[in-house]
Amino acid sequence: MRRLIRYLTLSLTMACLCLIEYAGQPIRREWRCYGGDAGGARFSPLAQINRTNVGRLQRAWTYYTEEARLGLAASPDRVTAFECTPLAVDGVLYLTTPSSRVIALDAENGKELWKFDPQSESGSRRKFEPHRGVAYWEGASSDGKGTDRRILFGAIDARLIALDATNGKPCPDFGRGGAVDLREGFADKWPPSAYAVTSPPAVYKNLVITGARVPEAPGRGPSGDVRAFDVRTGKLVWQFHTVPRPGEVGHETWEGDSWKERTGANVWSMMSVDVERGLVFLPIGSPAYDFYGGDRKGNNLFGNSLVALQAESGKLVWHYQMVHHDIWDYDLPAQPVLITVRRNGRALPAVAQVTKMGFVFILDRLTGKPLFPVEERTVPQSKVPGEATSPTQPFPLKPPPLVRHSITRRDLTTVTPESQKYCAELFDSLVNGGLFIPMGLEPTLIFPGTLGGGTWSGASFDPSTGLLYVNVNEVGAIGAMAPRPAGAPYAYRRSHALGAYARFWDEKGWPCQPPPWGTLNAIDVNEGEVVWKVPLGVVDELEASGVPKTGTPNLGGSMVTAGGLVFIAGANDSRFRAFDARTGKELWVARLEASGHATPMTFNGKRTGRQYVVIAAGGGGYFSKTHADALVAYALPE
Numbered sequence: 224m225r226r227l228i229r230y231l232t233l234s235l236t237m238a239c240l241c242l243i244e245y246a247g248q249p250i251r252r253e254w255r256c257y258g259g260d261a262g263g264a265r266f267s268p269l270a271q272i273n274r275t276n277v278g279r280l281q282r283a284w285t286y287y288t289e290e291a292r293l294g295l296a297a298s299p300d301r302v303t304a305f306e307c308t309p310l311a312v313d314g315v316l317y318l319t320t321p322s323s324r325v326i327a328l329d330a331e332n333g334k335e336l337w338k339f340d341p342q343s344e345s346g347s348r349r350k351f352e353p354h355r356g357v358a359y360w361e362g363a364s365s366d367g368k369g370t371d372r373r374i375l376f377g378a379i380d381a382r383l384i385a386l387d388a389t390n391g392k393p394c395p396d397f398g399r400g401g402a403v404d405l406r407e408g409f410a411d412k413w414p415p416s417a418y419a420v421t422s423p424p425a426v427y428k429n430l431v432i433t434g435a436r437v438p439e440a441p442g443r444g445p446s447g448d449v450r451a452f453d454v455r456t457g458k459l460v461w462q463f464h465t466v467p468r469p470g471e472v473g474h475e476t477w478e479g480d481s482w483k484e485r486t487g488a489n490v491w492s493m494m495s496v497d498v499e500r501g502l503v504f505l506p507i508g509s510p511a512y513d514f515y516g517g518d519r520k521g522n523n524l525f526g527n528s529l530v531a532l533q534a535e536s537g538k539l540v541w542h543y544q545m546v547h548h549d550i551w552d553y554d555l556p557a558q559p560v561l562i563t564v565r566r567n568g569r570a571l572p573a574v575a576q577v578t579k580m581g582f583v584f585i586l587d588r589l590t591g592k593p594l595f596p597v598e599e600r601t602v603p604q605s606k607v608p609g610e611a612t613s614p615t616q617p618f619p620l621k622p623p624p625l626v627r628h629s630i631t632r633r634d635l636t637t638v639t640p641e642s643q644k645y646c647a648e649l650f651d652s653l654v655n656g657g658l659f660i661p662m663g664l665e666p667t668l669i670f671p672g673t674l675g676g677g678t679w680s681g682a683s684f685d686p687s688t689g690l691l692y693v694n695v696n697e698v699g700a701i702g703a704m705a706p707r708p709a710g711a712p713y714a715y716r717r718s719h720a721l722g723a724y725a726r727f728w729d730e731k732g733w734p735c736q737p738p739p740w741g742t743l744n745a746i747d748v749n750e751g752e753v754v755w756k757v758p759l760g761v762v763d764e765l766e767a768s769g770v771p772k773t774g775t776p777n778l779g780g781s782m783v784t785a786g787g788l789v790f791i792a793g794a795n796d797s798r799f800r801a802f803d804a805r806t807g808k809e810l811w812v813a814r815l816e817a818s819g820h821a822t823p824m825t826f827n828g829k830r831t832g833r834q835y836v837v838i839a840a841g842g843g844g845y846f847s848k849t850h851a852d853a854l855v856a857y858a859l860p861e
Contacts, residue, residue: 252827254311257356257423258681259824261496262561265683265782267825271834272859273786277801277811283835283858284333290320290841290852293349302850303351304778304820305841309854310359311826312372312388316837317359318854321351323378327391330835331828333856337391341378350379353844355493355679355821356423358431359388360454365396373397373454375431377420381405383433383452398457405435410445416486418445425494425503427534429454432503434490439552440512441712442519447489449505451537461537465489465507465525472539473524481519487511488526492679493558495574496534497588503534504561504574508554514662514717515550515704517609522547529559529576529584531591541591545578547613550605550661552673553579557681557780564594565689565749575684575691575748577677580658581626582619583693585748595621595751605661607704609714616659621751625695625744626676627736629657630668636735638770646735649727653701662702666719668727672700674845680780680793680822684748685804691746692781692789692804694759697774698734699727732776732846733762739774741794743781745807755807760794776846780822782836792819792838795846799823799838799855816851817842833858 251260251268259265272280290305303321309328310317315336316328327336342349357376364371372388383405385397393401410418416438424433432451438444451460465488467473474482487510495504510519510526527546532539546553557577564573564585572588585594599615635646653668660669675698682693702725704715719725727735734740739758747754760775779793783804792799797818801811821839828835836857843850 254309254824254826255359256310257308257358257493258495258558259782261425261498263493263495263558263681264560264562264686265780265822266685267782267784269784269825269827269834270786271827272784272788272836274788274803274810276859277786277788279859280801280811280813280836280857281860282813283856285856286328286333286335286854288320288324288326288852288854290322291850293322302843304353304844304847305839305852306353306779306821307356307839308822308824309837310357311824312359314829315388317357317374317388318839319354319356319376320852321354322349323354323376325357325374325376325386325391330826331830331833333854339386339391341380341382341384345380352379352419352421352436354379354421358423358426360426360431362429365455375424375426375454377405377424377433377435379419381410381418381420381435383420383424383431383457385454385457396456403452403457405433413444416444422491422493425496426454427496427498427501427503430460430534432494432534434494434505436491437486437489438511439487440716442486442511443484443712444486444511447487447508449490463532463537463539466510467524473542476522476524478520481521485510485519487513488523492556495559495561497561500589501534502540502588503532504559505530505532506555506557506559506576509549509552512713513549513552514702515607515610515713515715516548517607517611517714520611522613523549527553527555529555529574529586529591543584543586543591545576545582545584545617547616548611550610550612551659551669556679557677560682560684560691561588562684562691562748563686573748575682577682577693579671579673579676579678581624581628581671581676581695583622583625583677583682583691583746584619585622585751593619595619602659603656603661606663607661607715610661612661622746623753625693625742625753626671626697628670630655630670630699630736634736636733636737638733638738638765638773642729642731642733645729649735662704662717664704666701666703668699668701670699671696672698672726673724674698674726674776675700678778680778683781683783683789685783687785688804689747689749690754690804691748692743692783693746694741694743694777694781694791694793696776697736697740697742698776699736701725701727734776739772741774741777743789743791743802743807745804757802757807757809759791760796760798763796778844778846779820782823782825784825790823790836792821792823792840794818797840797842797849813857815840815855816853817849818847820844820847833861
């Protein structure tokens with residue numbers, strides 16, 4: 224109660240400060256960046272829809288991408304998720320589909336304006352990958368007589384493409400015919416290897432900055448370097464080596480020649496930009512191979528690090544590694560969120576990074592130093608031959624972990640007798656571990672797993688209250704390190720009878736620990752405390768049998784508005800929800816065609832002035848068996 228009273232008092236003060244910050248500025252009525260703004264806060268100052276009237280929200284329009292008709296299968300057993308967050312600019316929505324098609328819609332009625340298909344002339348079978356959206360840039364036209372508006376995105380075939388935002392046609396002055404081949408001179412040495420862009424690039428001034436999705440195995444392959452290109456011409460401006468070369472900071476963290484041709488250590492997620500200070504923030508993933516590092520001894524910078532660069536030059540400003548010598552696939556999955564921490568009457572520019580470990584690191588934005596204490600703690604060491612794990616790992620003391628880090632047999636699920644029996648037998652077959660226990664030669668249980676804790680879902684931040692909203696999964700992982708034949712590109716590989724990426728759940732996909740299996744959390748970034756935590760999602764079958772509010776595994780993030788609402792649809796239950804941002808109370812829920820494994824956005828209609836909230840409802844992915852291709856908009860009744 225004291226914590227809640229302190230929070231409410233602080234929120235009133237912060238609300239006044241936020242109003243002062245917005246005074247004299249036009250309210251942001253659009254959604255021009257993936258994260259709402261370049262800093263990834265996913266906060267909208269719109270308040271037409273608020274906690275008093277959100278219960279009256281109704282569906283305004285639905286657009287079907289027809290992606291389901293094109294195929295959608297990423298693999299024989301999994302349908303590709305529709306993970307896009309559209310942009311709203313000047314009355315138009317811009318979205319992408321799992322096959323990298325770009326579509327423009329009238330934002331207020333969902334009618335199609337144009338579409339662009341980068342695979343239309345490929346001549347090969349259509350490919351599908353999750354695709355999270357596009358970036359938008361505008362500036363003076365080359366003749367100085369007008370405004371040039373461009374949609375920038377990376378395609379599944381590793382092209383960086385610039386489209387005219389008004390008609391969807393490729394910009395002929397960008398690269399070759401509107402595209403830059405990102406593989407050329409970079410990944411073309413590895414023709415069979417995956418190399419694609421599945422997240423929107425970052426934009427700073429006249430630069431478009433992009434990472435890429437690269438292979439997770441074997442260890443040698445295309446570089447994970449981040450590059451910046453001139454937004455008008457497509458010319459390369461700078462390149463940052465995510466695996467440092469001789470003479471560069473961090474090179475000493477790679478033993479011998481293990482840095483050479485190392486793949487992984489890439490930015491496959493979203494970057495953030497501090498426009499005022501000219502900084503770009505890179506959430507860098509794991510070095511490959513993800514689960515065995517015997518051929519890359521050392522801490523392996525800049526793997527698993529948040530890195531700040533000068534956006535104009537690509538020069539390193541600071542770095543902070545959150546996992547040393549990763550062998551758990553604990554890559555940094557989420558867009559860094561630029562926040563303000565208020566301490567002793569001062570406003571400190573900060574950045575919050577969500578992690579798969581369930582930790583949230585809060586760092587000084589200018590120096591990279593933690594704003595709350597972080598301890599280097601001794602962790603278990605690997606017994607796999609050739610492996611050399613780090614003796615310690617960083618543990619932030621605040622905020623507290625958002626997920627469990629261990630489990631005992633007494634903790635197993637009891638939601639049904641069948642689930643309890645299955646999970647008990649599975650548990651007894653495993654070496655019981657927890658956070659940072661290395662997978663051994665025997666099947667091992669790790670908490671959280673690769674889809675546990677925080678994911679690319681990331682966080683949203685309300686500057687008026689100082690609250691950061693994070694949705695997380697409670698899902699463990701199981702696996703063992705199996706030796707590979709002589710001459711294989713790496714000595715050991717993760718494996719298990721239940722699959723290479725086996726999870727600690729039952730035959731129905733219900734996690735083996737007690738609910739909640741997914742939660743939405745509100746963190747006071749000024750105090751480093753969790754203000755509230757609520758289950759996110761329901762299992763209809765269990766709820767019908769008297770087991771409510773279990774939460775579910777979830778993928779897809781949140782959005783917070785000045786109307787006092789947190790919108791989210793990531794849970795695996797085909798529902799879209801709004802929560803009271805102050806208390807976590809569920810205020811509104813609507814059924815979707817399939818689960819919304821994406822992050823919602825909001826905007827004000829240019830013609831009508833109505834506030835719309837939009838979510839991609841595609842299902843599929845790692846959790847959902849149902850799938851669809853619906854983009855759905857909600858608004859209050861006219």
